[in-house]
Amino acid sequence: MSRRLVDVPALVARAREGDPRSVARLISLVEDDSPALREVMAGLAPHTGNALVVGITGAPGVGKSTSTSALVGALRRAGHRVGVLAIDPSSPFSGGALLGDRVRMGDHALDRDVYIRSMATRGHLGGLAWATPQAIRVLDAAGFDVVLVETVGVGQSEVDVAALADTTLVLLAPGMGDGIQAAKAGILEIGDVYVVNKADREGATSLRRDLRNALAMSERPEGAWKPPILLTSATTGEGVAEVVQAIERHRAWLEESGELVRRRTRRAREEVEAIALTALRERWTGRHERSELDAQAERVASGESDPYSAADALLASYAHEDG
Ligand code: GDP
Structure with missing residues (x-):
């Protein structure tokens, strides 16, 4: 399937004018977990x-x-x-x-x-x-x-x-x-x-x-x-x-x-947490054929390590990757 390039600013502008097809397209990007979502959400934020x-x-x-x-x-x-x-x-x-x-x-x-x-x-x-x-x-x-x-x-x-x-x-x-x-x-x-x-x-x-x-x-x-x-x-x-x-x-x-702000902050907190956790999980499990998580799991299963030390090692490897 060829990936069509998305002109995000134009799409956001048309959606803001109330064009239903652009609104539909943006929601499809959400459903498809499109790589363009980051840009879409950044573009939408000031208007929400x-x-x-x-x-x-x-x-x-x-x-x-x-x-x-x-x-x-x-x-x-x-x-x-x-x-x-x-x-x-x-x-x-x-x-x-x-x-x-x-x-x-x-x-x-x-x-x-x-x-x-x-x-x-x-x-x-x-x-x-x-x-x-x-x-x-x-x-x-x-x-x-x-x-x-x-x-x-x-x-x-x-x-x-x-x-x-x-x-x-x-x-x-x-x-x-x-x-x-x-x-x-x-x-x-x-x-x-x-x-x-x-x-x-x-x-x-x-x-x-x-x-x-x-x-x-x-x-x-x-x-x-x-x-x-x-x-x-x-x-x-x-x-x-x-x-x-x-x-x-x-x-x-x-x-x-003031409850509106409280509810929305609580909601945003869960949203940010969900996105961050998903990203973490992908790093640990998705990127390489044999991930750091796989390696740590093998060590725990064989008695070479324990689950807490393995979790620490996993977190440390992530921090290392970032830094
Ligand atoms: P949902 O499953 O909660 O979405 O329920 P629906 O809106 O599909 O309605 C279920 C059934 O109840 C349908 O047959 C509706 O026509 C019927 N219904 C919905 N509202 C009323 C009502 O106010 N009075 C009566 N008698 N039936 C209703």
Whole structure:
């Protein structure tokens, strides 16, 4: 496969003008772990920090996809430009926008102020933790002031959307045993906004009551955000405008309280750590046919060395290589 040269500054400039093909190309570079990524991220950095990242989480079937589509419409009506990343941690396939995106786009297909994209993350070292923040940066720099991050496919529980979001939406729905599962899955700690979807179904109000009681039991410090519990019918759009208002209120609170900076610093810390660890691992294991790690492993296995001394030797060889 011939490697096409990437004119990164031109691509970044076009993406910032809102050209959807350039945005798509940049996200593909992230998915492909392209060597051009360094330059891309350096080029994007000065234009990032404006987008509010909203994670949408909940058990399969609660209505995440339906709610995401409804939210896009409501956010547009409230004047936002909206990017959507549908993360599929179970699929190794990449290659850009999938058929599902076009279906999901629905009413938004011709709207330049909406960009929807699926991403496969299984092939990546560090999966979601590594690739998703980079794709978020692309959308942020392209001027989308709200980026919705939703997980699709199986294995969703493994994916910690909350860790990379400014605002986490936790979806529940009646008739799914969620009332009990809620506490178990630890969702009582992660939600900034709780949405009881399928409000048209029996059990929605009692689920909201149970959730309210459960949330009331957790202690919150003075001045802490009090997560609202909203009822929606994603299929009809009922209650979705109120979710947008809650997202906007939460953003205001994040800024006033200083929590926005704290959350973003924490997120950046994990990102930098993940990149650095990946680089270290590649140095030790990937570069030579028989790496220093292999050599140390053989010494430990034969009793010539012990694991601690071997680890020290490995770190020392790395420092030596650098210096
Ligand atoms: P996801 O797996 O969480 O992404 O859930 P989907 O968005 O695919 O929705 C699962 C099913 O629930 C679909 O058949 C939706 O049409 C249905 N659904 C979503 N929202 C509602 C709602 O508000 N009311 C009702 N009755 N059904 C809904």
